[in-house]
Amino acid sequence: MLAGWFPGYTPTMPTLRPRRSDLRRSDSPHSDLPGRARRDAPVLFFKSFLERPKEVGSVIPSSRFLERRVARAARLDTAKIVVELGPGTGGTTRALLRHLAPDAHLVAIEINPRLAEQVRTRISDPRLSVYTGSAADIDDALRSQNLGAPDVVVSGIPFSTMPKSLALEILRSVRDALAPGGLFVAYQVRDRVKVLGRMVFGEPRSQLEIRNVPPMRVYRFAKP
Numbered sequence: 001m002l003a004g005w006f007p008g009y010t011p012t013m014p015t016l017r018p019r020r021s022d023l024r025r026s027d028s029p030h031s032d033l034p035g036r037a038r039r040d041a042p043v044l045f046f047k048s049f050l051e052r053p054k055e056v057g058s059v060i061p062s063s064r065f066l067e068r069r070v071a072r073a074a075r076l077d078t079a080k081i082v083v084e085l086g087p088g089t090g091g092t093t094r095a096l097l098r099h100l101a102p103d104a105h106l107v108a109i110e111i112n113p114r115l116a117e118q119v120r121t122r123i124s125d126p127r128l129s130v131y132t133g134s135a136a137d138i139d140d141a142l143r144s145q146n147l148g149a150p151d152v153v154v155s156g157i158p159f160s161t162m163p164k165s166l167a168l169e170i171l172r173s174v175r176d177a178l179a180p181g182g183l184f185v186a187y188q189v190r191d192r193v194k195v196l197g198r199m200v201f202g203e204p205r206s207q208l209e210i211r212n213v214p215p216m217r218v219y220r221f222a223k224p
């Protein structure tokens with residue numbers, strides 16, 4: 001059934017045994033939220049998917065395994081200014097904040113006002129600001145916070161379901177906004193971001209995270 005929902009998901013894929021340290025916390029991306037928020041977040045995410053399937057692109061939020069892989073690929077521990085594209089209900093945002101230094105800044109850009117409001121009201125962290133708008137407006141989002149060029153942009157937005165012209169516009173805006181040597185890390189089911197991203201950035205590195213539904217590729221591009 002999953003294969004029908006998620007192109008690229010193969011039930012016969014090998015499963016990795018989780019490390020003991022990975023088992024200490026629940027695999028739910030919202031397991032550290034207070035009770036009501038923890039219950040509400042997946043429901044709001046699923047409702048948002050039903051309302052705007054192409055824009056949301058997934059029926060459930062990312063797993064902790066994927067969040068950790070993204071955080072490692074993005075080298076968050078040394079980053080000072082980070083942008084997240086498409087925080088959804090905020091599970092990935094919390095994960096990024098866990099890895100960021102106390103003096104770092106995170107700007108989350110979410111196109112869906114209801115989801116943006118959820119992240120804004122449910123995560124109180126002085127390092128975080130939430131911008132309601134499109135990823136293509138990354139410059140405006142940074143300027144609204146008086147922030148300069150980001151070291152890293154992390155993206156969960158579904159490049160495969162948006163028009164090619166918009167996908168390229170977003171990729172070019174990200175490249176232009178990034179600091180020299182900055183990283184663009186995108187987690188995706190399909191390889192469209194790889195195909196379009198290499199036209200803008202050059203060849204990415206990629207890793208597969210199978211402990212996510214659906215299994216996801218993490219692409220890392222570097223600004224030349």
Ligand SMILES: C[S@@+](CC[C@H](N)C(=O)[O-])C[C@H]1O[C@@H](n2cnc3c(N)ncnc32)[C@H](O)[C@@H]1O
Nearest residue numbers: 058061062086087088092111112134135156157
């Ligand atoms: C697959 S969900 C990822 C949610 C969360 N980051 C996670 O991994 O669980 C994609 C999110 O990107 C947002 N989105 C889609 N297109 C966008 C765009 N052009 N600009 C900003 N956000 C966008 C959607 O509203 C949705 O919240």
